[in-house]
Amino acid sequence: EILRVPGEPLVGSAQEPQLREGARRINISDLVEPISANTNLQALALDQVRFPKPLPLQTLVAYSDSGAVVDLTRRVNKAGVLDWTAPTGNWTLYALFQGWHGKMVERAGPGGEGNVIDHFDATALRHYLKRFDQAFAGRDVRPLRGFFNDSYEVDDASGQADWTPRLFDEFRKRRGYDLRQHLPALLGKDSADKNARVLCDYRETVSDLLLQNFTEEWRKWSHRQRAIIRNQAHGSPANILDLYAAIDIPETEGTEILRIKFATSAAHVTGKKLVSSESATWLNEHFRSTLWDVKQSLDRYFLGGVNHIFYHGTCYSPQNEPWPGWLFYAAVHFSPRNSWWNDFAAINEYVTRVQSFLQSGKADNDVLLYFPIADFYSERGNALLRHFDGVPRGSRLQATAETLQSRGYAFDFISDRQLQNMKASPAGLHSGGVIYRTVVIPECRYLPLETFEKLIDLAKGGARIVFIGKLPDDVAGFGRLEQRQEKFQKLTKALKFGSADSGQVQQATIGRGAMLISGNLENALTAAGASRETMVDSGLQFFRGNRPEGVYYFIANRSQTNFEGWITLETRANQAALFDAMHGDKGLLPARKSSDGKLQVHLQFAPGESGVVQTLKQSNPSYSTYTFHEPSGTSHELTGTWNLKFISGGPELPKPAQLTQLGSWTDSAGEAGQRFSGTAEYSLRFSAGPGDASGFWLDLGRV
Template sequence: MFRNVSLIMRWIFAGCLCLPANAQQTGPALNQLRTQFKNPPDSYKPGVYWYFMDGNLTADGVKKDLHAMKEAGISHVIFLEVNVGVPRGKIDFLSDQWLALFKVIEQEATLLGIDITLGIGPGWAGSGGPWVKPGQSMQHLVYSSVELDATAKGSVTLPVPAPVKPFFGEEALTPRLKQERDSFYRDVAVLAFPSPAENTSIDDIYNKALYYRAPFSSANNVKPYYAPEAIISSSSAKPGIPKASIIDLTKQLRKNGTLAWKPKTGKWTVMRFGVRNNGAVTRPAPLPGLGFEADKFDSTALQDHLDHYTGKILKTIEWKHQKKKGGLENLHIDSWEMGAQNWTENFRTAFIKKRGYDPLPFYPVYAGKIVVNNAISERFLWDLRKTAQELVLEQHAGFVKSYAHRNGLGLSIEPYDMNPAGDLELGSVADIPMCEFWSRGYGFNTQFSCIEATSIAHVQGKARVAAEAFTAQNNEAWKQYPGSLKNQGDWAFATGINRFFYHTFQSQILPDTLKPGMTMGPYGIHWDRNQTWWPMVRAYHQYVARCSYLLQQGNAVADILYLTPEEAPFVFEAPVSALSGDSLLRDRKGYNFDACPPTLIEKAVVKNGKICFPGGAAYELLVLPDYPAMSPRLLQKIMLLVKDGATVIGPPPVTAPGLSGYPVSETRVKKMTAALWGPLLQATDMATRKYGKGNIIWGSILKQQMDHLYCSYDILAGILKARGINENFGSDQPLRYTQRSLPGATIFFVSNTKDQAFTAECHFRASGKKAELWNPVNGTFRLINPVKQQQQISLSLSFAPWQSYFIIFTDAAAKEIPGTVATAIVQHRDTLKGSWNVSFDPKWGGPSQITFNQLSDWKLNSNEGIKYYSGTAVYRKTFDAPSMPGKNSNIYLDLGTVQQLASIKLNGHDLGVLWTAPWSVDISKWLRKKNNQLEISVANLWVNRLIGDQQFPDDGVINGNWPAWLLDQKPRTGKRYTFTTFNPYKKDDPLISSGLLGPVTLVWSK
């Protein structure tokens, strides 16, 4: 497998030389780091999305699930019940029987020390249910209009405004919900104005007025924010309806819809405004949980929803707010997938309180009509969205957080996708910010959400950044396994994520003989106890836990802080110039960065020229967005930061957003920009201006080099280098990194981004007299010799394909560690020749005993029981050791190529699981001169057996119904070995490589 033999031993020694217990330490803190890195506490172990399918729950199934998780090294679950592609079960959602089973879940999880995070509603995407009445649901301000002529005779009836078509379509509504939605209507206002001569309208009004907000991650051409150019200059704006000409006729509307008013002269437009349900329903909810989404602007409606859902659960489990290990720990708001709303019963009152003026005359703007002019109308729309954001933060996310805290729980939030607020603003409410990333090649690209969540955590000094990890759809079909996730998982770690929740662990209620069993239709990677490789997965989870543990220590180190504009909705897209790698896995360049929303910058202070936050984050540069509007309050904060010593780069705003205080607010902004930027307002070339103790940097030439609202990374890197600040990390090979700092130590995570081996020259921005390499695959340590070069430390490191390390720098004096062996070059390699005895499991169609004269791929075998086999096969061989190496040498067993995981036993001793390169294990302690008994268990994937079974008639789920033999608990009728609720394969689909392919060799040196 590896042609560069000298590298093999370097990888092996890098990973397998342990520090003895009596080794010199740098202090108690580092000693504790070593101990817990080797065996991380449960709180650092990964989690899963634990999905239940519409009533398919059993006490036996949930207990087996939880015990399988515990055994595999999983310590957290997010509990959600949905309805995707599986026949309904017998336990109705929220019934007494269901609640009793949830109590079993909570008790068993507490017993096992597994923490539960509870989604705040049925389905995966929101907070609602059949108990939510239309008046408590998400709402739109809707409208109808008629044109009246002064010469017309008779009374006029104003049409009842129709509801806006639901974003996910009418088919999402059951007949009951459609009837309730159609029958719900309340009048809000009637306005009249002289009909304009020209019928001009505002572009993209359905989005700007928050009738629709398509999912940014999966829909085409969704804007990360709405361009504000139209608010810049009122002088060139398109004229509209004069505000003074708009009259309020609300009191003239009779109950039967007729209007007790007529114009005296000319033609008038009369608009009737009312409130309608927005059509958002719980999705994809279990049938008894299907209902409207609760109003996201009204905490009273939300409280009523929580009483019906979480309140019932808390009462059932006799929740006592006690601190304990395991059981219910958090509530969870998942990705925002319920569309937008722009109204609530008290919206006008809230708007007046927050914005300082009455929105009533601007209601025609909801319909795209221009009031005063398009600049003024766009300012109103900005205020509308800003008010919506504040209500979401206060009445929804903030209220759920206070509710959770009152009950002794935390709150995690995935603050993205159809969010009407700024992503970073919503995420900042969470105790644990979360994001989502899809398995590479099996879904959407949501990297943006990962940078958003990690930024929120870093700026706030929060230790945990969680992720809905490796989400997949359609063609994933059991193809993912620990080794295939290694590269993307390391990308996530380098991005700043430090807790994985695998999507999905599908709860398994079927008999253990029916595998792969339950699925979530085509969604999610299959990360559950029915996987072929599940008995071996603990080793991989231990790797993830070790990485998660170290990456939750101290604070992330970054120099660049991007300030997001005061805009809602707003998705932060990192400048492409600040990233490297392919479009699906973007890594940070040498200078790390975060993003910060306006509400958090309020908490910043300047210390020693750095922009610092209460949680410990500190940045060298604050980068302003190329966004023309900024509130006087935010601009005043930026001026204060610069005055106190900060360095800020970016363009000056030219106005204030919104209509609050306008036009005085615009005058204040212009005055402040003149004071801060001064001559730079007219500067062409990039220049620096001193202001107080700090600096402002700008020049109109930088406008030509903007990248996603911000100055090009190269410009920022040049500024940092000129100030004598080196990159966080650099290398002559394609490595990714992240850096964290804690008292007395600096931690770097570095990872090979390629499926090839190499030696890399690495440069770290760190101080310290001692450097150690910690291997997260096996929890071992070794000293390495740092070479100081101009405020950086240089190291030569060798990497196997996809391999990763932690490099720890400390200030303690470097001392030799007893037992350390210098890196050696391979001098001997011996291939284990001859035949192998191999045992397959007959229950899955394989031969119980067969001889392989040579190692080969199962898919190429003429025996169909092997060709289509899925599961574990055991390879056995007896061998004599070669001429034994010296006492100070170690001998290793290298498996060569393995598809896909392997566990090893030698002479009855369990040597662990190999799931990633290098595929080697130290066998020195257990090797005998003669008659060594080697046993290698290899697990492949479900793919081949699922393909092979398509040769036989389907005796499984047909037309959404369980088979009769299963319901009647009778013997199975068909010839298939597998049983699953979703099989996308055809009998002629290509098989995948499987088994131990080798060569299997002994490797040692003198």
């Protein structure tokens, strides 16, 4: 229900109505069905609408306590009356009805309002895209680079999209058995083991449908238009690694590197050139985010492997509209209405310089971290489906991923489907133009038989496969269970593990490679030939890539302290150059070799500072030496009167002011200064003092 004042435009939404004096509730009876027949949908801004209507029966099945199953669907007449007499015994009836979650397209543009589509049905998508075919007919749409789909947010409705009319048929085709024969297990009413297995199969089927009937179908349509697709897969009830992999440009969002890495991992593993991000959507309250805040947000994406930044967002607003103009919920406001708009080019030049490296090379990650989706599919929650944004919180996968990240291991996530495309050699695992050292299987209960067989094949080819803690216990799912379990157990028993690495690692040699088991992740990685970047011990974070010139590092000081010192790079090179992406400076770094022949370079990074270190396989005489600045004398406090002059901004320019102590204009320019947002100039005349210094370092303190 929503609220409005009689005779006035509607304000608010279905979920967050705005309360005003004299408002009255709008009942569902005030709306016309179908929802498209309502002429004021833009004003209504509905999130969800459910009209009262009969729900069509999908199936009715009787189950006896002796194990008999009877499909009664055809015994129900149009009036909903069942004509059946139960045989002797105790029977339980399960009925499934096709509901209507009523989720609406959020913040739709004019003409785009209405119900969301059935993402699991290719026919529904084709019907939706047919309208675009009609609009494009006879027109050259090649200037359109691509089509974009925002994050899957059907799950934020009351209820969720967990059904499609052909689900029973699609399930049987993919899982090999009739789901109608096992409804108690689907709904959690059978044994714990069977409940988990049938639920896993159901969720995997929905994942397949979202991948094949929506994502891949949409991509095919877009390619027929000679365009690409950009898609945010997170939030979907599916293995989002597979969804991202099916997209031309995977796009992520958020503030957690592990979440970001799901999109970038799919790009790296499948050899995609670009991976994008919805950047800086929420940093602070409206107009309170600074360009420094924006930079720190962008650096997080770069560290996660993103190389194609998009800002969220820029609102259209009439030129003559009084400040602040038309706004929307995203609070950063990348628009001329923001006081730092004239300085926006500085951060964009920074992004350009960083992305010139990240877009011209490939990731140089050592470790593939397996995403044990079957474990998460098998865990019952509050709803039938589980939606994935990244690493499930509190899981063993999260603990393993956080250890890899914090300890400086360069890694990507990988799915069961993506593992099937891996090739192995004694040099490592090959995919997407990247050579990985190892695959890590976090401690998990279930492992698909096909995945276990593939891991064994990769080991035979020369790969070293790491299992944390133990081998998985069992295969996932319910179909052909005994047959698959028998084969899984046979493969497991064939592995002969022996002690290695002073007993810290158990190793089974297979062909040219091996399988390793250890409760200590780092011991296992060392045995598998993967090494870590020790710069993380000093508060530096990195993304590592490979270009023809050599390995490069995007490095950011995410700590609160200055860094100055030597770091060891896990690569062999003769030289390294630092590219200051913020200012455009570059030059060779002081360099030396470690005892084992690895390159060491000397760096200075202030808190929040970042840059690109490019190692060079061959010495390059065209580079000059990078200049670092250090104080050479004593510091002197600047005293005197500061002159404050307001240059541009609004709502009005305050009068100039004088300050005896440097500080914010909100404390020194009266009420106008407290209201002012824009650019001002602080100036002070002072004597440089004695000496022959060639330059001075001005420290303004915290600005």
